[in-house]
Amino acid sequence: MTQDAYGARNVSTNESTRKYIPPHLRRERHTGEEDKYDRVSFPRNNNFSRGPGRNFGREGFPEEPRNRTFEDRRTDGRPMKRFPWKENGYKGGFSERGEPNRRLLNRNNREWKDFTGKERFYADPFKGNENKHFQDDDIEPGTTTGINFDHYDDIPVEISGSDCPDEILSFDESNLHSRILTNVRLSKYLKPTPVQKNAIPVILNGRDMMACAQTGSGKTAAFLLPTIHNMLKMGGPLPVPEQALDRGYSKIQFPTTLVLAPTRELAMQIYQEARKFCYCTGIIPCVIYGGINIRLQFESVAKGCDILVATPGRLVDMIERGKISLSNIKFLILDEADRMLDMGFEPQIRHIVERTDMPATGERQTLMFSATFPKEIQRLASDFLYDYIFLAVGRVGSTTDFILQRLERVEEHEKRDFLLNLIDTVSGLTLIFMQTKRGADELEYFLTRKGYPAISIHGDRSQVEREEALHSFRTGRTPILVATDVAARGLDIPNVTHVVNFDMPTDVDDYVHRIGRTGRAGNSGLATAFLNDNNIGIAKSLIDILIESGQEVPIWLEEMAERAQINSRRGGRGRFGGKDFRRENNSRVERKAFNSGRRNDSHMNDHYRNMNSSDNVIKNSAWF
Numbered sequence: 001m002t003q004d005a006y007g008a009r010n011v012s013t014n015e016s017t018r019k020y021i022p023p024h025l026r027r028e029r030h031t032g033e034e035d036k037y038d039r040v041s042f043p044r045n046n047n048f049s050r051g052p053g054r055n056f057g058r059e060g061f062p063e064e065p066r067n068r069t070f071e072d073r074r075t076d077g078r079p080m081k082r083f084p085w086k087e088n089g090y091k092g093g094f095s096e097r098g099e100p101n102r103r104l105l106n107r108n109n110r111e112w113k114d115f116t117g118k119e120r121f122y123a124d125p126f127k128g129n130e131n132k133h134f135q136d137d138d139i140e141p142g143t144t145t146g147i148n149f150d151h152y153d154d155i156p157v158e159i160s161g162s163d164c165p166d167e168i169l170s171f172d173e174s175n176l177h178s179r180i181l182t183n184v185r186l187s188k189y190l191k192p193t194p195v196q197k198n199a200i201p202v203i204l205n206g207r208d209m210m211a212c213a214q215t216g217s218g219k220t221a222a223f224l225l226p227t228i229h230n231m232l233k234m235g236g237p238l239p240v241p242e243q244a245l246d247r248g249y250s251k252i253q254f255p256t257t258l259v260l261a262p263t264r265e266l267a268m269q270i271y272q273e274a275r276k277f278c279y280c281t282g283i284i285p286c287v288i289y290g291g292i293n294i295r296l297q298f299e300s301v302a303k304g305c306d307i308l309v310a311t312p313g314r315l316v317d318m319i320e321r322g323k324i325s326l327s328n329i330k331f332l333i334l335d336e337a338d339r340m341l342d343m344g345f346e347p348q349i350r351h352i353v354e355r356t357d358m359p360a361t362g363e364r365q366t367l368m369f370s371a372t373f374p375k376e377i378q379r380l381a382s383d384f385l386y387d388y389i390f391l392a393v394g395r396v397g398s399t400t401d402f403i404l405q406r407l408e409r410v411e412e413h414e415k416r417d418f419l420l421n422l423i424d425t426v427s428g429l430t431l432i433f434m435q436t437k438r439g440a441d442e443l444e445y446f447l448t449r450k451g452y453p454a455i456s457i458h459g460d461r462s463q464v465e466r467e468e469a470l471h472s473f474r475t476g477r478t479p480i481l482v483a484t485d486v487a488a489r490g491l492d493i494p495n496v497t498h499v500v501n502f503d504m505p506t507d508v509d510d511y512v513h514r515i516g517r518t519g520r521a522g523n524s525g526l527a528t529a530f531l532n533d534n535n536i537g538i539a540k541s542l543i544d545i546l547i548e549s550g551q552e553v554p555i556w557l558e559e560m561a562e563r564a565q566i567n568s569r570r571g572g573r574g575r576f577g578g579k580d581f582r583r584e585n586n587s588r589v590e591r592k593a594f595n596s597g598r599r600n601d602s603h604m605n606d607h608y609r610n611m612n613s614s615d616n617v618i619k620n621s622a623w624f
């Protein structure tokens with residue numbers, strides 16, 4: 001042992017051992033003479049060392065080859081290739097384990113050729129089991145109230161923008177891919193709804209779109225069907241980008257379509273719809289949302305993810321963890337777009353759209369759908385759209401005509417008793433909206449104490465509890481659901497016959513969405529709202545909604561509105577089905593109006609008559 005000028009001790013004077021050896025080369029045998037205490041070259045005698053690789057260089061074992069690579073590691077002498085399928089020109093997606101997506105390699109289930117004439121291969125796990133795949137597990141077959149879209153024929157439609165395509169009258173003339181048409185038939189959709197008639201040709205033409213149509217009028221299919229068609233037309237999901245393959249990014253998924261939704265339950269519902277329409281197309285939908293273990297979602301994303309349905313928070317998380325890249329996105333869809341772009345979500349949406357690797361506006365097709373679209377939000381939304389077409393189905397500021405709206409003046413302390421009387425008079429599923437989570441908990445407790453089968457759902461409940469509550473409500477096991485606004489948008493639960501606004505929302509758009517949980521798909525529904533002087537701020541807008549949808553306006557509500565002196569400041573927001581805000585600023589936007597005549601009043605009279613006589617909806621009309 002020697003000491004240098006500064007007193008530092010050297011373990012050995014041997015030149016070769018003083019040289020720094022990086023950790024990954026330390027197990028290699030040195031060429032020079034070695035000191036027996038040099039740990040770098042000291043032969044390992046470790047009882048835990050297993051496998052031929054670890055024994056290289058030990059007594060009785062062969063010398064470890066220099067510059068060993070992954071390919072050399074096979075013990076049977078044959079070279080091992082990391083990506084054998086790459087040699088065959090495969091550039092498709094990879095699963096979590098680095099294997100190519102199974103559906104592209106499975107050549108036994110060949111069924112159709114895509115638009116490019118290329119043969120597509122898929123193995124749908126539900127193939128041959130259509131009944132199960134297209135049936136809603138929560139709903140007993142035959143218990144739905146039925147779908148009656150004939151009523152929609154009278155609804156006025158307005159479409160504006162440059163070169164608007166003509167509407168289609170049936171699914172058959174839509175030019176949708178034959179497999180999609182089969183799936184539409186299996187879903188028992190006989191004819192398109194007005195929003196579908198107009199949105200499908202626009203999306204098939206590759207145009208960006210902002211669409212506003214009444215609650216329950218089939219917006220989900222309006223954006224999913226043509227998007228899936230466009231994906232098939234492109235030749236299916238896009239291949240993984242070259243540079244990603246070069247860098248070995250095999251664990252990242254590169255979806256082609258991204259659907260963003262504001263709530264977990266809505267994301268799940270859109271995913272279920274996407275699964276139906278993607279049946280046997282080879283396109284794999286996937287859903288991610290907060291509140292459940294992210295690792296489970298890593299696994300489900302890794303199984304394939306061509307259409308990604310996501311809530312914004314979880315998506316940002318996945319992107320930051322390097323599990324998803326948006327660089328392949330060709331279709332971006334915002335469902336409940338006005339909600340996604342209001343103060344709560346806008347920063348996250350901007351982050352996703354503008355600060356990730358998603359292609360820019362104009363390089364992707366962007367679609368926005370909602371039942372309400374305030375003007376200021378339209379202005380904001382136009383940042384994300386390129387030369388878009390605006391579609392409004394229904395009259396300005398109205399809700400659907402299939403909902404009978406009743407307003408009751410009830411003081412706060414009387415609300416519970418009033419509710420009990422009300423619940424007794426109406427059969428079917430009842431959804432009660434509260435403004436606060438605590439209020440929802442307390443009302444659930446009150447109702448169950450009184451012997452009513454009630455359950456609640458709100459943002460403080462765990463995801464499992466939320467899903468259980470929804471399931472129990474859908475199946476009718478607990479026919480009263482007390483909810484906050486987490487259940488206000490998008491949820492499609494058949495047989496909800498009655499919505500009660502126990503607490504009124506402060507925004508009339510929220511009222512429109514809440515009552516839209518009933519009266520869906522052409523069915524009748526009843527919506528009751530409790531109002532008192534605490535709700536004075538919403539009175540004027542509410543009167544507008546009632547008038548526009550042909551409902552009775554109570555005198556006390558008019559007085560309330562007068563007292564509050566609410567003027568056109570709020571009326572100017574352009575609520576549901578509003579006008580294309582560009583038409584006020586820019587007269588160059590073309591406009592087409594279909595069926596813009598007045599509503600057929602005899603149809604409405606029939607509608608109310610049917611509602612009042614329907615045993616299914618109202619057991620005891622004495623309450624009215």
Ligand SMILES: Nc1ncnc2c1ncn2[C@@H]1O[C@H](COP(=O)(O)OP(=O)(O)OP(=O)(O)O)[C@@H](O)[C@H]1O
Pocket residue numbers: 147149188189190191192193196213214215216217218219220221370371489490491492516520521
């Ligand atoms: N063409 C059709 N024929 C029959 N049923 C349809 C058709 N289109 C949609 N539906 C059904 O109508 C119901 C309502 O559709 P959907 O949930 O898409 O409405 P929405 O407009 O998105 O409502 P919301 O504004 O509340 O989100 C669903 O059960 C759906 O399966």
